[in-house]
Amino acid sequence: MKIVFMGTPEFASVSLKKLIEDGHEIVLAVTQPDREKGRGKKIQASPVKELAVAEGIPVFQLARIKDAEAVEELKKYDADIFVVAAFGQILSRDVLDIPKYGCINVHASLLPRYRGASPIQWAILDGEEITGVSIMQMDEGLDTGDVLGSSAVSITADDTGASLHEKLAEEGSALLLKVLKQIEDGTVVRTPQSDEDSCYAGLIRKDMGRLDFTKSARQLDRMIRAFNPWPGAYTTLNGRILKIWNAEPVEAHEVASQDRSSACGTIIAVAPDSFDILTGDGALRVFQLQSEGKKRMCTADFLRGYKLEKNTVCI
Numbered sequence: 001m002k003i004v005f006m007g008t009p010e011f012a013s014v015s016l017k018k019l020i021e022d023g024h025e026i027v028l029a030v031t032q033p034d035r036e037k038g039r040g041k042k043i044q045a046s047p048v049k050e051l052a053v054a055e056g057i058p059v060f061q062l063a064r065i066k067d068a069e070a071v072e073e074l075k076k077y078d079a080d081i082f083v084v085a086a087f088g089q090i091l092s093r094d095v096l097d098i099p100k101y102g103c104i105n106v107h108a109s110l111l112p113r114y115r116g117a118s119p120i121q122w123a124i125l126d127g128e129e130i131t132g133v134s135i136m137q138m139d140e141g142l143d144t145g146d147v148l149g150s151s152a153v154s155i156t157a158d159d160t161g162a163s164l165h166e167k168l169a170e171e172g173s174a175l176l177l178k179v180l181k182q183i184e185d186g187t188v189v190r191t192p193q194s195d196e197d198s199c200y201a202g203l204i205r206k207d208m209g210r211l212d213f214t215k216s217a218r219q220l221d222r223m224i225r226a227f228n229p230w231p232g233a234y235t236t237l238n239g240r241i242l243k244i245w246n247a248e249p250v251e252a253h254e255v256a257s258q259d260r261s262s263a264c265g266t267i268i269a270v271a272p273d274s275f276d277i278l279t280g281d282g283a284l285r286v287f288q289l290q291s292e293g294k295k296r297m298c299t300a301d302f303l304r305g306y307k308l309e310k311n312t313v314c315i
Contacts (some may be wrong), residue, residue: 006030012085013047018173103138112198115143117181122201124226138270146190161229206231213265216250217282235314246288273300
């Protein structure tokens, strides 16, 4: 089949790479415009664009895929199907109706669970033990189309947003090849979604990273893992931002009785390689962090250069 591929970040480029390796004819790669990135505001192409250019695939970048000129451009390629993965724009009916087999989407959840922009992070935040990927026939709703295939992936106790992203990207790309063959063979099974079983995975914002120590240690641990690498989970220590990259929850019964009456956010123990912050239920033991203006480091290295006193409060 002739494929127009639509996607932007690394998650999408994994599927594009798999399609290329499998010998599919990619006639066009559609991706978001180049953006400023990092402190230096350097203009950077998306991972999908970088891969497409390297493979000699034509690239089409646009701010709004709903514009009439974009629709007309897409029609020129006479594609059999549009494959979409983390593209970042909603497709209009005019676009959905262009290819013979419509448009399919690689989505990083077991639909109808976690429809929306941030399914990977929310699955970790909510304490899910299983998530997965779905291939969906796209319609005009937000991730509401028929499911053409799905594959489950376990979430481990040490999975971060980054590690789960990698697992789901690989699983999704493999599932995509399977579903494309079924579409071509006419054997694909279409399963309508149940709105009653759905939940929405809203966009993650930078300000969501601040740690609220009145929450339980388990909740905060999930937050730290979900927001790694972005936006990062952080607190304030002695007036400076402190990002926490790796920690583990300490159960309430393991917290010394004399420390349980302290205010949430109080540092109740300092060890050579970690320190404990009291939470609303248990404590958070910090193993890796990043002080404002510094590089990420293990807590042991941080403590060798910073005298951290017990009873200091993180806010």
